[in-house]
Amino acid sequence: MEWNELPLDVVGLDWRLQISEARELGIQKTVMGNLDPAILLAPWEVIEEKAKAILDQGMAQPGYIFNLGHGVFPSVNPETLKKLTAFIHEYSASKLGK
Numbered sequence: 001m002e003w004n005e006l007p008l009d010v011v012g013l014d015w016r017l018q019i020s021e022a023r024e025l026g027i028q029k030t031v032m033g034n035l036d037p038a039i040l041l042a043p044w045e046v047i048e049e050k051a052k053a054i055l056d057q058g059m060a061q062p063g064y065i066f067n068l069g070h071g072v073f074p075s076v077n078p079e080t081l082k083k084l085t086a087f088i089h090e091y092s093a094s095k096l097g098k
Contacts, residue, residue, distance in 0.1 A: 003027045015069030019057040030063035037068045040076045044083065051087060059095055066092070 003011055004026065013022055013033030022031050039050050051066075058064030066088050072081070 003029060010065065012067070013069065019054065019064065020060070023061065028063075030065060031058070032065040032067045034067070034069040037070050037072055037076075040068075040080055040084070041073065044080075047080070047084060048087060051084060052091060055088065055091055055095070059092065 010030045010032050011027055013031055015034050015036035039047055
């Protein structure tokens, strides 16, 4: 696949392509993404559920960085971003046994 031949270290995914789909397409590079930024306007329970699903897909094999699938809307509460960041660190550490 041409992605693997490009001189880059990380492929960014937006929210429309699941991590598992990117891997099925043959992308072997580290992938980054892909939470839909609109989810950050939802209640915390929805954000947590979506983040868990993305982390589980991403951590299924080495080479994954959690990120948004695009930028942050100005109306997102900064406390939501802080809470999400803490959740990502805690959840990924628990899954990786750290």
